[in-house]
Amino acid sequence: MITLHHLEYSQSFRILWLLEELGVEYELRLYERDKETHLAPPEYKELSPLGSAPVITDGDLVLAESSAIVDYILDQHPNEQLRPSPGNPDRTRYLFWFHTSQGSMMSLMLMEAVFQILIARVPFWMRGLIRGVLNEASNRLIKPRMQKLLELAEEDLEEQPWFGGDELSAADIMLCYPMESAKSRGYITPKHDNCNDWLDRVFHHPSYQAARKKDGKDSIVLKV
Numbered sequence: 001m002i003t004l005h006h007l008e009y010s011q012s013f014r015i016l017w018l019l020e021e022l023g024v025e026y027e028l029r030l031y032e033r034d035k036e037t038h039l040a041p042p043e044y045k046e047l048s049p050l051g052s053a054p055v056i057t058d059g060d061l062v063l064a065e066s067s068a069i070v071d072y073i074l075d076q077h078p079n080e081q082l083r084p085s086p087g088n089p090d091r092t093r094y095l096f097w098f099h100t101s102q103g104s105m106m107s108l109m110l111m112e113a114v115f116q117i118l119i120a121r122v123p124f125w126m127r128g129l130i131r132g133v134l135n136e137a138s139n140r141l142i143k144p145r146m147q148k149l150l151e152l153a154e155e156d157l158e159e160q161p162w163f164g165g166d167e168l169s170a171a172d173i174m175l176c177y178p179m180e181s182a183k184s185r186g187y188i189t190p191k192h193d194n195c196n197d198w199l200d201r202v203f204h205h206p207s208y209q210a211a212r213k214k215d216g217k218d219s220i221v222l223k224v
């Protein structure tokens, strides 16, 4: 049986959602972040060589990296709706958005989070200068790319309601974390009708709600 090691306010929420959506048996172990550093606690760091969340264990197997974990679980529990296979008309759309989650959107949101942490932590007398430099970097490197990704999301969600096609797929499950980060950081604005509608449908999805109940937190994303 798979054990999910779930770190609060982290990308491992997506694995919790996937397991709830599949309705399979699993063990859940909950970990809290260090109050000062917001990093994973030492016992989490010892689980895998990367020390990052998510991690699953399955017998002797220890596996990190969200996308690898999602594919591992779907290999164990094949599901055509959650992962359209080659030949399925939704396959390419699914692949694009599944990989865009970690390959583009999550890395941009991580950069944004690091900039904001740096601004908050530098000595007060340097803050104005650092804020100016990092805001400029954000305006040049993060905002234009996020805007393009969100424009594309708006177009694709106009054609079909979910990122992988007409039904919820693992692409939506992967995207819930960067999309909620994008919303909380003001990248998704009221003009992004389709993204807001998608976020609303994600929030009300029964398996998402079941995962939120097990997670027990007020938000899935870390707010710093």
Ligand SMILES: N[C@@H](CCC(=O)N[C@@H](CS)C(=O)NCC(=O)O)C(=O)O
Pocket (backbone or CB within 6 Å): 007, 009, 010, 011, 012, 038, 039, 040, 041, 051, 052, 053, 054, 064, 065, 066, 067, 102
């Ligand atoms: N690409 C990795 C990213 C993992 C990652 O950065 N996880 C964060 C949580 S969102 C983490 O473990 N933070 C706590 C720490 O680094 O101690 C994945 O998708 O698994």
